[in-house]
Structure formats: structure tokens, C-alpha cells
Amino acid sequence: MRSYQRWAACAAVVGLGIILTTGRADDDDKKIRDKVEELAGVAAKKPDDLQKKAEAWVKEAKPDLEDVMGLLKKRMKDGSGGFGIGKTATGKLDDGIEARIEKLAKAGPSDGDLMNKADLIQALNRTRAIAAIAKASGTNKAGAAAKWQDFVKRMAEGSDDLSKAIESGKAKEIKKAANNLHSSCVDCHAEFR
Ligand code: HEC
Numbered sequence: 505m506r507s508y509q510r511w512a513a514c515a516a517v518v519g520l521g522i523i524l525t526t527g528r529a530d531d532d533d534k535k536i537r538d539k540v541e542e543l544a545g546v547a548a549k550k551p552d553d554l555q556k557k558a559e560a561w562v563k564e565a566k567p568d569l570e571d572v573m574g575l576l577k578k579r580m581k582d583g584s585g586g587f588g589i590g591k592t593a594t595g596k597l598d599d600g601i602e603a604r605i606e607k608l609a610k611a612g613p614s615d616g617d618l619m620n621k622a623d624l625i626q627a628l629n630r631t632r633a634i635a636a637i638a639k640a641s642g643t644n645k646a647g648a649a650a651k652w653q654d655f656v657k658r659m660a661e662g663s664d665d666l667s668k669a670i671e672s673g674k675a676k677e678i679k680k681a682a683n684n685l686h687s688s689c690v691d692c693h694a695e696f697r
Contacts, residue, residue, distance in 0.1 A: 532571070536567050536572060539561055540572065543633035544632070544633040545629070547630075547636070554633065558640045561640075562640035572638075572641075573638075575634065576631065577600050581594075589604050589624065590620060606682075609682035612679040613678045617670075624667075628670070631663040632663040632667075635656055635659040635663060645696065648696070655688055658684070659688040659689065662686075662688050665681045665685070666678070666682055666685050
């Protein structure tokens with residue numbers, strides 16, 4: 505082979521490798537997203553089945569917790585990134601579950617939040633599903649299993665409580681429940697992330 509042919513063949517192999525690897529990563533991301541969405545549906549309709557279903561999936565698929573938690577990040581204007589809140593990607597800072605929980609905790613609900621309860625409740629069902637996955641995943645940090653489960657419990661109960669507060673529409677309760685949920689994220693991250 506002439507050197508330019510060799511170079512071209514090499515470049516083609518590397519290029520194909522990149523396409524295959526990123527293709528696989530996108531595939532994995534989609535699988536994780538679809539599964540969390542499915543489990544969020546279970547959280548909404550058959551909450552008693554949620555933990556069992558999360559355990560089965562974690563055992564089979566061994567998802568990376570970082571990818572699962574990543575769904576709580578902000579959604580980008582083009583729809584990539586985390587779940588966001590509601591159907592439409594706004595590109596705004598609070599179009600992400602983590603950011604919205606934090607905003608509710610610090611400033612309480614806006615009129616828009618109270619008019620779109622269903623979107624927030626859906627976001628919290630997703631959060632609840634992620635808590636179930638975190639419970640099933642556990643931690644490999646030595647001697648820290650009980651602590652992990654404690655944080656997970658706060659995240660799960662915090663999601664349910666905030667959901668109920670949103671349903672009630674009472675701003676003060678929403679702020680308080682959001683504060684509890686948000687502190688479960690912050691406290692676990694301080695210890696484990
Ligand atoms: C039981 C512990 C625990 C709780 C509770 C928890 N997290 Fe996490 N979170 C983690 C760990 C551990 C990581 C890092 C995972 C890794 O990098 O492997 C993480 C990572 C993240 C990330 C970064 C993902 C990325 O792509 O880098 C986000 C965002 C996040 N968590 C959001 C939240 C939010 C929001 C809450 C609360 C509603 C929450 N987490 C509650 C343990 C927890």
C-alpha cells in the first residue's frame with residue numbers, strides 16, 4: 505500500500521470506531537432514559553411494584569449511576585441532556601429536575617409552577633424512580649451501606665412529599681418539602697459523590 509492509502513485505511517478504521525463507540529453510548533443513554541421513564545410510570549400507577557422492578561433492572565443491566573443521575577441535569581434547548589420539566593425544552597436555567605427542585609426550595613413555586621402541576625408531578629415520579637434505582641444500586645464504599653440507604657430513603661420520601669405538596673397547591677408546604685428533598689441530594693453528594 506502506498507502511504508496515503510495506508511493513511512486513508514487507518515483513518516477509515518478510526519472513524520468507524522468512533523461512530524460505533526458513540527453510537528453505542530447513545531444507545532445506552534436511550535435505554536437508560538426509557539427505563540427510568542417506564543419506572544416513573546410504575547411510581548405513578550403501581551408504587552408498590554416500583555422497588556421490585558428497579559431491583560430486577562439494576563441486576564440485569566447494571567446501569568452506571570452517573571448516567572441515571574444525569575437525567576436530573578438541565579435539558580438543553582435541543583432536547584439533549586436531562587429530562588427537563590414538561591414537554592417543551594425551554595433552554596432556561598430551571599428546565600431541569602435538579603435545578604427546579606432547588607428553585608422551589610429557595611424561592612417557592614411560581615404561578616407557572618402552580619399552573620403546571622402535572623409537569624412537576626411527572627418530574628417527581630422520575631426522581632422517585634431514580635431513588636429506587638439508587639437504592640437497588642447501593643454503594644461499594646466500605647461500611648457505608650446503611651448511610652447510603654438512609655440518604656436514598658430521604659430522597660424517595662422527599663419526592664413523594666413534594667409531589668403531595670404540589671398537589672395541594674400550598675406554596676409554603678411546597679417550599680418546605682422541596683427543601684427536604686433538595687437537602688437529601690446535597691447531603692448524599694457531600695458524602696458519596
Ligand atoms: C444516595 C445518594 C444520592 C442521593 C440521595 C442523590 N444522589 Fe445524585 N449522585 C450520587 C452519586 C454517588 C453521584 C455520582 C455518580 C458517579 O459519578 O458515578 C451522583 C451524581 C449526580 C449528578 C451528576 C450526574 C452526571 O452526569 O455527572 C446529578 C445531576 C445528581 N446526582 C442529581 C441528584 C439530585 C437532583 C438528587 C436529589 C433529588 C440526587 N442526585 C440525590 C448519589 C446520590
